[in-house]
Every structure is written in structure tokens, then in C-alpha cells.
Amino acid sequence: MFFASDNWAGAHPLIAESLVKEASGAAAAYGTSDLDRRIEERFNQIFQREVTVFFVGTGTAANSLALASVSRPGGVTFCHSEAHVTADECGAPEFLTGGCRLVRVEGPGGKLDPAALGAAIDRYPPGAVHQGRPMAVTLTQATESGTVYSLAEIEAIGEVARTNGLPLHMDGARFANALVALDATPADMTWKRGVDILSFGGTKNGCWCAEAIVFMKPDMAVDMPFIRKRSAQLFSKTRFIAAQLEAYFEGGLWLDLARHANAMATRLRTGIAASNRGRLAWSTETNEVFAVLSKDAAVIAEGRGARFYDWPVPQELPNLLGENDKLIRLVTSFATTEDEVDRFVEALG
């Protein structure tokens, strides 16, 4: 009953096997092998346009280096107040951009509100050297709250960015989960809505370690080879990432894994909603479930082997919890089983 995070899972068997298959033989290092090229081509197909792809080791690296590629002195990036970049990356975006800042913008359901975003940007009039200057907007799809921006919502954010001349970055640590939730194409969910740079996450969805920065406009990527190398993210045997992604994409495995994780979350939501020891804190659409449990129920569930995280109550929901309640987050993954879900619901009593 492991619901602490989707990164508690290992790797999908096909992905691990792909690493075995590629282990023999020799190939050019540092991202120049045939396999690397093949996967890059695969990204072009998936995104229905010529993109430029850089493998990196962690989601934090993908986000930070994506922002570094558009950083400039005095630069400010606008993100949701609960975004991973500002809440969970120990200042890596600030550090790896050379000191650029993140400004937190509010919005319900973990999503940037376009009006609030526009207002936040307006606080930095052109030439106002003391405040600094806007350099990017970043949104997270799926969000840290388990919700998903609709295509129209992404477009609205994209419009604010475009109007202000700012590049739009998408943190796609759970890109596949959002994609299947919307039943959209990667192109639909990104460049067709104004996204310029994507952190494409594979690790949480069944890879061992496979993250990529995808530039929708290759001419924005000219500095990235140097940014990546000086940030120590250029792997010598990049085939170990490429081989994972080869299996990940093969036959649409990545989408199947995301659909499974989302389905397990739906099963979990249904179970909790039907239980009398807990309730859903808010509605989610991907593989994250936020539940209000009585503290007793939480203790019992943990005693029976359930693993999950306590979660801070969002500012916008000050009255969410009763006196004896707690808010928890449950995350399903490609590896979650129906049995695990059902045992958890049962464990609630």
C-alpha cells in the first residue's frame, strides 16, 4: 500500500529490459549515438514538429535548466505559489539560473489564474531596474494538487505570456498523466497552446531516470548544450536514458502506464468517497488523490502498512479540516495494483 509518491516505484519491466538489451556493444558517448538520435527523432513525431531535446537526470534539473536557458540579469519567473520549482527544489532554479527569482502567483486548484498572473507581471513595468524584469512564466501540468489545466486554460496562460513577450515553460513531471486525463495530443497540450519549453518527465511514470527538456522552437536551444554541461547534467552514457525512453514510447507504453495510474487513482477516490472514515479534499483528475481522514483512521491505516504523506492545507481552503482531521496525499503509479487500492480503502475501516 505505497501511496507516498509515484517515485517510490521502481521501473517498468520493459524499461528495465531495454537497459539489458542495450548494455552490450559500443556507441558514441555524450548524446551522439544512433540510439540518442533515434529517440530525438521520436520526440519530433510525438510533438508533430521539429523539437530539440536534451536529456537530464532529474526533474529539478529539467526545470532549472529550462529556466536557465531564458534567464537574464534581474530576471523574474512567475509560478504558482505551490509549484514544485518554488516549493520543493531547494532553490535549484534560483541557483542554476545564476540568481534569478521566482515570484509566486495564487490561483485556485493549484493552477495559475491568468488575471492574477497578468497583474503580477504588470508590477514590473519596463525599465524599472529596481524591481527587476520578467523573464518567464512556468506552469505545472498536471499540477501539484492533482488537477489538470484544460487546453483552454493553458491557452489563456499562454496568451498572458505571449502578450508580455515572455517564454512559457511547462513542468511536465506528470506530463503523461495529464495528457491521458485530457485525451489530448502532446502538440495540443504544448506548443499549440503557447508552451515554448517543456520539462518532459518519464521517471514518475515507470522509468528509472529519464527526464528531458524539450524546446518547441529549436532556436531557443542554442545555449543549452553549454548550460547542461556546466551544470553537470551531460551524461556520458546517455544511452541509459535513451534506452529507457525507447521502451517507454514503444507501442504507447507511456500512455498505458499513465492511464493505469490515473485509473488506480479513480478507484481510490471512489473507495474513499464511499468510505465513512474519509472523504475527498477536492476533486482531482490524475494520479494524485487528496483525502481528509480522521487522525484515528490515518493511524490505523499506517499501522496496516499504508504509506502516504501528510499535506499542508491550501490557503484557499481554511475550513477544510475538522478538529480531528488531517489532510493526506495519496499517489498511484504504473505499479499500483487494484488489490493495493482496495486494501487501503478497507484499512480505513
Next chain:
Amino acid sequence: MFFASDNWAGAHPLIAESLVKEASGAAAAYGTSDLDRRIEERFNQIFQREVTVFFVGTGTAANSLALASVSRPGGVTFCHSEAHVTADECGAPEFLTGGCRLVRVEGPGGKLDPAALGAAIDRYPPGAVHQGRPMAVTLTQATESGTVYSLAEIEAIGEVARTNGLPLHMDGARFANALVALDATPADMTWKRGVDILSFGGTKNGCWCAEAIVFMKPDMAVDMPFIRKRSAQLFSKTRFIAAQLEAYFEGGLWLDLARHANAMATRLRTGIAASNRGRLAWSTETNEVFAVLSKDAAVIAEGRGARFYDWPVPQELPNLLGENDKLIRLVTSFATTEDEVDRFVEALG
């Protein structure tokens, strides 16, 4: 006939299989799983003392973050003029230490000369704020020139560092190759000779991607969890590194692989020395071989499928090459076969 680099190889089958074995199940993320702990304990045994270990993704990361852990404003690190940190890491050590500098010190055979090192340090008298101040010494074992510091030579460098109150870092991207060349224990080659921090490389010796920073004195490691995270080097599924290292260490596989690579290099040296189309540029002791070929021979060998790098002539050997000669580097690996070596020698004509 792939001799371009030991990172052109893939992974040893036992290491790839270990990733398959660990792929199922769930475990705590970010370096806190049982397997992570077990490998950390294994490092204690290998180094015969309590050490503190941090997995990172690349050798450049290991070197850069090791130096970041001892960095301070105005800090200067002394390295050999051909060291990887200064020649091949695109400024990552400077960037990830927040702007610290590397000062190049000469020495024959790719090794720091203790007297030259001492003299270089002396140019930074205490309190001389304009020059900055020494912060560390780093040496590379095995060196970029294929040579190995003897234990006494490491001790001499360690003594210079100690006398000047500076921590000593060892870049061990080819640690195992040096270890078996010296037939020494890890303890002998590190902390017993004054090494404080080690970049322990597994990637070049048969892993997909397994690098670790090893602190010989755990109290020097207190900032490293934050340094690693803000540098985007904290992997979520660290088990993918731990699982590789489990197989790497099991039954002394790592030493066997290094012995094999070194033996293939010896076979290569013997073959080249006996050939009449090339000669050894200088004597090496690990898995790197530097040869002087006639330009014709090089072209022919490449035409027959040999892969290797041209190499710049060291300043100390200005007369190494005849008019029609070139200097090349050949690197063997765990995956090099006798047949490959013999075919290469044959290809020289």
C-alpha cells in the same frame, strides 16, 4: 575496435540485470531506501572506516559538488594543468562552487608536482584579499595521462595540502583502474594518504551511471545534502544507482572489470611497441594508452574501423612527434576483447 573512450561501452550484464531485479516493488525515494543504506554500509567496509556517501549523476557533478562542499568566497583550487576539472568540464566546478577558481599547476606525466604545488599555494599569502585564498587541492587518480600516482606520491601531495590547511580531493573517475594497478586497498589510496573527499566513479568501469562523492570525514559532509539538491543532483529513484553499485561491488566485480581493462591496455601497449607503424608516446599503467602513429597508419586504422581520439602533445614533450606523426589516445574498458586489441594492432600494418 572502439578505443575512443571507456564511456563508449554500455553496462556490464550483471549490472544491467541488477536493475531488472530491483525494478519491482516500492521503496522510499531520495536516497532513503534500505538498498541505499546497504550500499552506503558497503562503502564503509570498502574504505575500512565510516564514510559518508552521496550518489550523483556524472563525474563532473561529483567533482564540482565535492569542491562546492569546501568552497568559500575568493577560493582557489589547485589542480594539474591537464586535470578533467579544468580541461573538460565546461566550467562546471567554477559555476557550481559559485565562482571559485581553478589554478593550474604543472607536473610531468599528468601528475601534480609537490614542489610546484607548494610554490603555487605560496603565491596566496594569508590575508591577501586581492589574490583570493586557497581552498582545496585536487588530484586525479588515475591521471588523464594514463599514469598512476604511487602511494608515496599521493602522500606527498597530501602533505602539502595538510601543511597549508587545505582539504585534498581525489577525482577517481578511474579509481578502480588505479587501485588494481597499484594493488592497493581503497583506504591505502585515499584517507591513509591524506585524501579527504573522493569522486568515486563507476560509470567508466561498467556501470550505466553510478558516481558517488565519498567523504572520508563525515563532519565535512554536513552541507552536502543541500548542495546536492540545489544542484539538481538528488535523484528520486536513487535505487537505480544503488542497484548498479550492488552488482558492481558483489564478489569484487568492480576490481575484476578494472583488471580486465588494464590487461587489455597492456596487450595494446605490447602490440603497438612491437609494431613498426607506431610507438608508445609514454608509459602508462592503467587502461589508457598514448601512441604515436604515422598519419598514414592512423588513417588506415580508422578506415578499418578503429575509433580513437587525437590528443594534444603535452607541453613537456615538445619533440614527441615527427613531421608525419600524430599522437592518439586509446582507452580500453571492461568490454574490450583480446580480439579487438589484436585486430587494432594488425590494422596498423
Next chain:
Amino acid sequence: MFFASDNWAGAHPLIAESLVKEASGAAAAYGTSDLDRRIEERFNQIFQREVTVFFVGTGTAANSLALASVSRPGGVTFCHSEAHVTADECGAPEFLTGGCRLVRVEGPGGKLDPAALGAAIDRYPPGAVHQGRPMAVTLTQATESGTVYSLAEIEAIGEVARTNGLPLHMDGARFANALVALDATPADMTWKRGVDILSFGGTKNGCWCAEAIVFMKPDMAVDMPFIRKRSAQLFSKTRFIAAQLEAYFEGGLWLDLARHANAMATRLRTGIAASNRGRLAWSTETNEVFAVLSKDAAVIAEGRGARFYDWPVPQELPNLLGENDKLIRLVTSFATTEDEVDRFVEALG
């Protein structure tokens, strides 16, 4: 009628004359002259303890380097949401600390609320590597809102910092104005209340360019010579700062100048309160006055030569303005005259 900022004034005649007086002769550079030493000694007397003083060129430098002196990887500094460090320094603190972050804490009247501060710090539990870790608290005295922390209020903030093991920095760009408003001694307002590092500002109070970082505990200052030099803030002819400060301190000139500026602000407040074209937005105690004017009155005053800044309405006062009102900030200085004040009040109509 220049009320835009206290840095629109030039320098007090005695201070300018001191520069003339010191212009001849020769003296050791880079802060080592007799005059430098004499001023350092003067700081010891003023603060009634052995302090360590570093001259720098700007208030932004003083704040940023003070924070750099306590920075550490993953570090977070807590400041008021309207503090100069976060609102007006273009990311200099983040840049010059090597990427450390500022977390904004609310509080009425431009002052940090101790409870809110404590709660903000508590969101960074020890060892929580993803969030980063607290490194400092900074408060501004006098505040950006023209208010002054009472000694008890400083002590309360100091207590929160102390409890959490954090150094406390005070941005004293208007230190003298606060000091005379409280009728306190420098010691009372700083180290006796828990302040560890002070940005001591002279520029806004009659100097051309004289800022200093004052360490109340000299052992916290050991890295500062290098921090200052690598940040390009070590002046060669530091006498040009020392000479200004010699005149600034002589006979208590600095306190007289601050008293004058504060008195002019009081006169301004009185005048505005009595006028029927404007009112005070909130109560202030130093040389800053915040007034609500009708937009018409503002236009008229500007037409008559008044200079001031529009000011954003604080979040805590959403209903401050009527439909035709605007909020303005007026700042008096050592050079403001009674006549200027009276003409401004008159100009309001």
C-alpha cells in the same frame, strides 16, 4: 519641493568639506589607512562594543553582502513582504549570495509580525532538503512604510531568530532616522535586541556615498574581506568613505540631520492633516509621509513643482482610496526646508 526620495539630496556641506580636507596627502589604500582605522574605532564607541566594520558603496551592497556572509546552500532568508531587499534590489541579494532565496512574511505597518515569522520558519523543518533551510532573518529599521519598530518589537523578532538559531540582520538605510525617533542608543536598537549584522546607511542622511556593514560579533566577519572584494565593493581610496563618516559623526551631526529630516516630516504630516485636499494614509514616525490626495490635487501640486512618488496601496488596506484618490509617498531629508514643506502644503490648495 523635492519629496521624491531622501537620495535626491546632495551632501551636507560639512561632509563635502571633509572630502576637500582629506584630498591632499597620501595614505594606504584598500581600507588600511589611519583614517579608516580611526573611523572603525569610532564605530566601536558608537555601538559600545567591539564591532567589525566594512565600507561598501550602496545600501543594496550592504544588505546583499551581509546576507552573503551568512549564506549557505539551500538557504532561505525571511523578510517583510515590502522589504527593500525583496522589492527594490533587482535580485542583488539572491545573486550576491549565490542563489539564496528570500521568503516574504506579512505584517502590518511594514513590520514583520513575530508570530507570522515563526510560522514561516516552521515550514522549513530540519533536514527537509527539498524546501531548503532557513539561514537568516532581516528586518528594516526604519521600515519602508515610514514606521519604526519599537525596541520591544525588535527584541521579539530577535527572540524568534535566536530560538531558531538564525542570525538577525537589520537593514538600516534609515538607521539614524529610526534612532532619533526612538531616542535610543545604537546599542539599544541593535545588539542589545538581538541584531547580529547591521547595514548602516549614511547616504540617505547627508553623505554622498557612505554605507557600512557592521558586525556586532567580529567572529562572524571572517569571510567578509573576501566576500567584499569578490563582489567588487572594496574601494581603493576608502578614505573617501571614511572622510565622509568622520564629518558625519563629528559632534553628532548624523543625529542632528536625522532629527531635522524627521521634524520636516512631522511638519508635513501636520500640514497635510490640516489641509482639506489630502489626508495621511497612515501614521509614520520618521522622514517618510504617506498621504492620500485627490488625483486633482496631486496634479496641481506637481504642476507647482512638487516631486513625489505614487505608491502602491498595501494589501492590508484595501479600502484606503476613494475613486478619485491616489496614494503618494513624500520623503524629507537633511536638506528639506520649512519653506519647502509649507509651499507643498499650500500647493495642495
Next chain:
Amino acid sequence: MFFASDNWAGAHPLIAESLVKEASGAAAAYGTSDLDRRIEERFNQIFQREVTVFFVGTGTAANSLALASVSRPGGVTFCHSEAHVTADECGAPEFLTGGCRLVRVEGPGGKLDPAALGAAIDRYPPGAVHQGRPMAVTLTQATESGTVYSLAEIEAIGEVARTNGLPLHMDGARFANALVALDATPADMTWKRGVDILSFGGTKNGCWCAEAIVFMKPDMAVDMPFIRKRSAQLFSKTRFIAAQLEAYFEGGLWLDLARHANAMATRLRTGIAASNRGRLAWSTETNEVFAVLSKDAAVIAEGRGARFYDWPVPQELPNLLGENDKLIRLVTSFATTEDEVDRFVEALG
């Protein structure tokens, strides 16, 4: 007999008086006053083209921010091995460019050798991500060795930079001394020879504190307002720099002061050459004199009040000193008198 450095002098009386004159009145802060504008216009006249000027506080700041304005990830700047940027700025250029590196190039007489420069740049082939990439060339005029690049020599360096697509920066801490030594115009010595960015120093030549970054091509300066502010070099009362420069330029004072300093150095050289207790170490053309003294003579001179610095023997002159000799540097300034020079020569015995 103060020959330690030209920054041991104070300020020229006319410059100090200018600060008195400007001390009264009010003017817009942060570089936007009429006086600031007037001085900017003056720079246009002096350089015979539209330039963009940014005042900063120190020569180290001018150099570092100039390089920051052309910095890019993985960037490498080529400088002479004895250049101030690499020898005397505590890593400020590396720190303030966000980790860019300086590569030392040799050349006789403290000057970059164009061939050696070209060869050094060639070691960074396009796309070689491991090494990093060239970003700028910087030369020092006058050099740290007291010599001056001829116009043809600057042009030759400019040609190497241009051929390689690199901006050329000139460290002009002693710009005026070089200018009058060459009897050239500012335009001749800079943009007409390929210089793109100049650190224009006034401090060493009679100002208290007046340094400026001059962009010969204004479109290269677009980021500089933010670079300067986030580096804490935007002064509020920039008039204190502008007022110094007003007097500095008035009636060609700056050139007169430089001529005086150079003439005093000539007198010193003549005196030393004629003395039998010392000799000139090499020929210089500005206000720096390098002399070989017997150790006895040096002790005697210091005993009689002479102040100067010991200087390290350049690598290219290994046999410069006899057993009982030492190398010293003597620097004259606008304030040096004939009497001082004569007394020093006399003091040699």
C-alpha cells in the same frame, strides 16, 4: 615619497571642490539627473561617437560587469597572465559573470601576444562542449607592467578578436596615462582599433571614486542596467561620480594629470638609471617604474620614508636579479612632486 600605488593619493583639489559645489540642491537619483546626462554627453564628445556609459564604484566592478555583459554559459575570457582581472580581483570577474572562466595567455612586457592569443582561442573549437567556448578578449591599457600597447598592437589584438567573433574589452584603469603616452585620441585607442567595451578609470588619476563602463556600441549595453543593479553597483546619488568627472574632464584636467604622473615617472626612471644603487628592470612608458635595487638600498630607502611594493619577477626574465637584488614597483600619481622623486633618488644613496 609615496610610490606604493597611485591609489594612495587622495583627490585633485578641483575634483574635491566640484563635490562641494554640487552638494546643495536636489536632483533625480540613480543616474537620471541633468548632471549625469551632461557627463554622458561629454563621453560622446570624448569618444567621438555615441557611446553608452555606466558609472560604477571600482575598477574591479567595471571589469567584472563589462565581462558579465557578454557572458554566456560555458564562457571563457582570454587575458594576459598578469592582468588585473586574473591576478588581483579575488575572482570577482568569475563570480559576477556567474562562473565564467579566465584563461591566461602569455606575452612579453605584460602585453597579449596576438599569435599566442589566436592559438589559445583555437583550443576551443566550435561545439566542443567539454572545454566551453570563447566569450571575450580583454587587454589592459596601460598594462600592469607599465608598458603601453601601440595603436597597431591594439589593432592586432582587435583583429584576432574580430576574426573569432569575440568582443574586445579594454581594462583602462590607467587609460589616461596610456593615452597621453601615445598622444592618441580616445577614439584612436579604442573603437577605431576594435575595442567594444572600456573600463574607464578615473580613480587612479585624481578622482576619489569614479569608474565607468563605456560601451562603444550602445546595442551591446541593453542588459547592463540590470547587471549593474543586481550587482549592487547602481549608486543612488550618482551625482557624486558625475560631479567628479565634470571637473576631471573640464579643460582637459584628466590629461594634464596623467601627463604629470607620467613625467614624474620619467624623472624617476632617469634618476634611478643615473644612480649607482639601482637600475631599471625594464623600460616603461607610463606612471609605473620597475627597478632593481640592492636589498640594502631598498632597506635604506624605506628607512628614509620611501613607500613602494616588492614585485614578483616575471617568468620571462628569470635572470633579472642578482643574489642581493630585489625587484620593486614605483608608481607616480597626479600628486607626486619633483621633490618627492628627487628625494627618493637621493635616498638610494
